Amino acid sequence: MADILERIVEVKRDEIRALKSRYSLSALEELAGAADRVRGFQASLRSAVAAGRAGVIAEIKKASPSKGVIRADFDPAWIAGEYAAHGAACLSVLTDERFFQGHNDYLVAARKAVALPAIRKDFLVDPLQVIEARAIGADCVLLIAACLSVGQLRELYGLAQSLGMDVLVEIHDGMELEQVLSAQLAGPLLLGINNRNLRTFETRLDTTLDLLPRLPKDCEVVTESGIAAPADVKRMRDADVHRFLIGESLMRQPSPGQALAKLVA
Numbered sequence: 001m002a003d004i005l006e007r008i009v010e011v012k013r014d015e016i017r018a019l020k021s022r023y024s025l026s027a028l029e030e031l032a033g034a035a036d037r038v039r040g041f042q043a044s045l046r047s048a049v050a051a052g053r054a055g056v057i058a059e060i061k062k063a064s065p066s067k068g069v070i071r072a073d074f075d076p077a078w079i080a081g082e083y084a085a086h087g088a089a090c091l092s093v094l095t096d097e098r099f100f101q102g103h104n105d106y107l108v109a110a111r112k113a114v115a116l117p118a119i120r121k122d123f124l125v126d127p128l129q130v131i132e133a134r135a136i137g138a139d140c141v142l143l144i145a146a147c148l149s150v151g152q153l154r155e156l157y158g159l160a161q162s163l164g165m166d167v168l169v170e171i172h173d174g175m176e177l178e179q180v181l182s183a184q185l186a187g188p189l190l191l192g193i194n195n196r197n198l199r200t201f202e203t204r205l206d207t208t209l210d211l212l213p214r215l216p217k218d219c220e221v222v223t224e225s226g227i228a229a230p231a232d233v234k235r236m237r238d239a240d241v242h243r244f245l246i247g248e249s250l251m252r253q254p255s256p257g258q259a260l261a262k263l264v265a
């Protein structure tokens with residue numbers, strides 16, 4: 001049976017077909033050109049880290065394949081305000097509808113509510129989705145190595161950069177790291193290490209720690225998934241990892257912003 005990542009990518013192929021029937025390339029490019037000015041995503045993380053703080057990408061996620069509904073009472077603009085008021089450097093907004101109950105409108109609403117840069121958190125496998133990301137205002141896109149060939153990675157990365165966006169390239173293991181390095185992407189690379197195996201859902205913080213010795217020196221590492229306690233943050237910071245992507249543990253709390261402040265205090 002196909003695993004969840006394969007099923008998600010299959011659905012994305014249908015969505016891309018639908019997107020192509022709704023918009024011509026030039027119409028989407030026009031929307032991207034008219035979108036709100038890009039906010040520096042990688043730069044915002046860098047500033048937080050340079051100031052000695054944790055650089056947190058705080059995630060706005062209603063549901064996930066591994067956990068089902070995480071937060072029923074879901075107002076993206078309010079959650080964005082909470083995160084902004086409590087020290088997040090960036091937002092991550094799930095736009096996938098089928099598996100995460102996300103929506104493009106959530107990114108638009110969250111970004112409009114605050115001055116923080118936002119990443120479109122979705123499964124991008126086609127140039128049109130990258131252009132669509134900019135058209136809805138995204139400042140950064142996620143490229144998941146497990147969903148892409150080296151050629152696709154290079155193409156989508158270059159396209160995102162040409163539209164002024166930053167890129168978070170995500171890996172989970174050494175093989176994906178080699179794949180990303182072989183793509184020779186223009187750096188400094190913002191590299192996400194997902195502690196969650198997207199095929200089995202097993203989540204181990206050691207995934208990040210084990211890969212650290214193999215990374216190029218100028219990599220800006222983001223540890224992703226499963227950060228739930230101040231001890232998790234300390235463990236990463238002790239290993240010189242200062243950038244975090246955090247979702248569920250914040251989204252489950254009445255005040256996601258206060259939860260964020262407590263987690264990284």
Ligand SMILES: O=C(O)c1ccccc1NCC(=O)[C@H](O)[C@H](O)COP(=O)(O)O
Nearest residue numbers: 064065066198224225226227246247248
């Ligand atoms: O979270 C899932 O179930 C999932 C399944 C398949 C593909 C991706 C998935 N999650 C995306 C993420 O990586 C997380 O939303 C992100 O890293 C935040 O993780 P967490 O703090 O554990 O919510």
